[in-house]
Amino acid sequence: MRLRRPAPHPWGEAEIRRIHVSHEAVITQYHRNNDPSVFSHYLIERIRGFAPGRQGVSEQEVTDWAGDLQKIGERGGYFFCLNQFLFVVVKPLREQ
Numbered sequence: 001m002r003l004r005r006p007a008p009h010p011w012g013e014a015e016i017r018r019i020h021v022s023h024e025a026v027i028t029q030y031h032r033n034n035d036p037s038v039f040s041h042y043l044i045e046r047i048r049g050f051a052p053g054r055q056g057v058s059e060q061e062v063t064d065w066a067g068d069l070q071k072i073g074e075r076g077g078y079f080f081c082l083n084q085f086l087f088v089v090v091k092p093l094r095e096q
Contacts, residue, residue, distance in 0.1 A: 015091065023088040031080040034073035040080035044069060 031038040048066050052059040072078050 020090045025086045027084040029082045034078045
């Protein structure tokens with residue numbers, strides 16, 4: 001698989017040096033169950049709809065994977081953790 005190079009940033013180098021990160025936070029989602037009240041329950045369904053046919057993943061593999069997660073949850077062994085990073089960046093107005 002070939003990785004794509006990121007697109008060039010629309011700001012110039014001087015503008016990038018002027019930005020300021022005013023706030024940052026880590027938002028952790030940690031689930032020990034897979035019931036419909038948690039994010040990971042719906043993420044599994046999204047993956048089930050997305051993965052088949054990509055990178056050689058079959059419909060059966062995805063179905064088996066989702067079934068395994070359901071069984072693990074029923075036995076009390078389910079674990080899901082997702083870290084999201086939030087940054088508030090302030091860019092000064094351009095001088096005229």
